[in-house]
Amino acid sequence: MTVAPYRPDTAVPHRCGGVLRVVAPTAAAPLDPSCAPASAAPFVRLHTRQLVTWQAARDVRDWQAVTPVPDLALEVPSTWNAGLGASHRSYVFHMRPGIRWDTPDRRPVTAHDVVRGFKRMCNPVRPSPSLAYFADTVRGLAEFAAAWAAEATHRAGDAATLAAYQNAHEIPGVFALDDETLVIELARPALDFVQMLALPAASAVPVEHDAFVPGSPEAAAHLRANGPYRVRRHRPGEWAELVRNPAWEPAADPYRRAEADRVELRLSDGVGRADAADALAEVSVAPAVGGLPAAEPVDGDGALGWALDPYLVLNLRDPVWADLRVRQAAALAVDKAAVADLYRRHRPGVPVRVAGSLIPPGNAGHDTADAYPTGDPARARDLLAAAGHADGAPLVLIHPHSGLGPEVAHACATDLTRAGLPTRAVGLADAAYTEALRAPATAGGWQLAVAARVPDWLEHNGRVFAQAMLQANPVPGGANHGGYAAPEVDALIERALDAAEPWRADAAWRAAAERAVADVAVVPILHRAPVAAPRQPDRVDGLVPLPPQGYAVDLTAARPEVAG
């Protein structure tokens, strides 16, 4: 199916050029697609391309905005175009001509580059946070990643060793027939596979990247582009400067523009707008918790893709949570309504609802049930007493500095302490916070974390909550930060992934989420409506959201004011 791409209004003449300054939380902006999280997609999109992508939409209720459109691929495979067989397990992609790498020879982007990208997302040093999605879907990818990880335990992690392994081994289900044709075979049909292909992890990667360890500063400094911008300078965790990519052909990219001459990313560990005095034009991007400052809600109840924002992660590796009654006490302690009030004060106009379920409205598998009524400290204390819970050292509740992380953490810590679970809120810089969630065993002891989860895509997306947050022993990646493991939930996740019918998958996602909430794997606090950046920040025009990318603006279409 072909849909018309969004084009900014042409009635009002405008001038291209200028400098677009973007302020973003540090954790949101790794530019190396092999290890970038889905939340980095709006930035990765500046310089990389994927097999499919999304088109920006001024009216976010436009269904075309949530339907993948072909990007590196010439068409989205379907039975109609012979790209998809009856079993929906074999996808054939034909590469779009005219897409070139920003290399001296301006080499065409080939199917082999996409194969390399799939391999590189499995790298054992810095695997993609989206790896679990693909591992459970693409034939042989989980085994490839596991074997590479096993090999890495007794090999050096340098770039040459990694590249040697990568290039000597194949993912059985991902192969190029020639430069222009790619086949991806699935272990089982997946209702959301095409949506997954828009993630940064599925970007094409040039051979030049083999010279660098994924996610390393060296890799970040030598990224090769095939999108409208190239990375000129990059200091990971601090800033990046992107300029127009001379190898990019607009005619070969229906869904991106290159309005600004230059894009400056300023990465902030703090609360948003930093050093804006000299900004010609500036856009803010959502922090992990609390959505955008001064954001506008997107169509309230009717919107797809509400966020679970915030929720509490219980680090289940810690023995303090061994007794279900203690976990239930934690869930009962939190005054969710008070947190909702907090959001309403800081994010006026953004709809929030007290959450009982893991999967928010507008996502597959949402359930309105609330297993734990909000704020019952007396009942929490009774449960703790019944469990024989003794006061010990205060629990550590980590939170990001950005967004509303500090406010939420302090409110929750107060509630937990009042209910008999003394808790200390510890703020972390975004990068440290992300690392603590990613690798809790090595990032220091914590028992609780304030977190948020925004869906990575919007259709058939139960897995972005239930699988990512609940599946036990996944390959690296995902969002099971607390280490939850329940065979019954895993079986439900498998049932959902196996389902050919959306309603059957939704039922299984819902059941998995209900069971996990009953187990108090996490404590859902609020469901938040999607928010988009203000439509007209000072001196920037052409801000159009990309709904499946957290309603972030399409930075390639943003038009900074040009002097004169």
Add this chain to the structure above:
Amino acid sequence: MRVSVTDDPATTTASRTGGPTAPADPLRTASFAELRSLFAVEPDAVHLNTGTIGVMPYEVLDVNDRVTREWNGGLRNVYPPGMYPEHRAAIGRAFGVDQDEMVICHNATEGVARVINGLELHEGDEVITTSHECYSVLSNFNLLRNRHRITLTVLTPPVGPDVTAEEIVDMFARAITPRTKVLAFAAVTLFTGTRMPVRQLCDLAQRHGLTTVVDGALLPGLFDTDLRALGPDFVTCSGSKFQCGPLGTGLLYVRNKVHPEHNPLPLPTFWPVISTWYPMMGAPPPRTTTRVESYNMGDYLQSAGSASIARGAALAKACELWDRIGRDRIERHAVALGEHTRARIVERFGVESLYSPLTDDRLTAPLVAFNPFPDRADGWNITKFARLVDELESRHRIWTRWTEFDVAGSPHQHYAARICTHLYNTAEEVDLAVDAIADLVRELS
């Protein structure tokens, strides 16, 4: 020479179709070389893709054109002829069924959609079918899955030269559960050209009280078929493939009476979802339990607004020609060419190249699917098959097609070249095609 098949103008609406061919009819004894001249085959082209689209006889083209003109701009009532009562009766006789059981529809896809959506199925009811069905079958059952929450079990049938009818029947038998309500399968699969054991599968279904939906797109015009004797409840057919009628024609058989020797089960509840003359209030009488119909289900299905009178007449003309030539003769000729094709393919590319059946005669059809490339891995290389078919057409004007399908136990989507033979083809054409394929394979390997 061109065989004379002049018409009596008074009979061109096919009122004389059906019945045994008169011995004096020259078509009955004409050679196949002579019969070839009846068809609008391009003289320098080799048409080996009748499984996709057949070649119309000149006479069929003429009828289509003439009847179109006759009914253009007139003030006559177009609805009665759009019910095709005589055509349906004549065509029904050719296929062993009655007028009330036969419908002329727009194509096999429309027919199968009307059947599938007319079945009485509810949440939890199971349909068993195969991954080798036409996509129109699978997509319509998926529609029911989404709409009514039925369970759809999709089996991948065995393929290759040694597959037997018993293996296929056993595959279905093992899949039947207490919730199974329908078996749906092709009479001849379009991907591998497997002639499914329809009678055995219908016996299996009848033993379990199941409804049978048969995609018979490739049946009419190829096999001399008695639809009732096969035992199914529904068969949907193309009119434009082996029957060589106009594009946009199809046939639909709906069992509308009980002949215990063929299918003793009660008639399944069926809803004619596209119908002008289904009662606008109340319901039809209860369905019959005997050999006498209680109402004309064919009329309900045939009444679907204004119809293409010309296309119906042209399809009837094609069927009439087949009856005059002899459907048994046509089947023997096409099947013999199919055997010749398989032999040549085995000789040139090895028996292991075949995806189509070989050793079990009950399963063979004159549609032969094979992988001519020596590297087995090319069996899942779509680009090589697409190139092969394109080059055959552009360099040699040989028209074939490639097909794609699952192979049980293989993680890959497999591709095959497919050659179809029909009454207007010759062994020399098959030889030419196999030689050209061999040359191209060397070039592409």
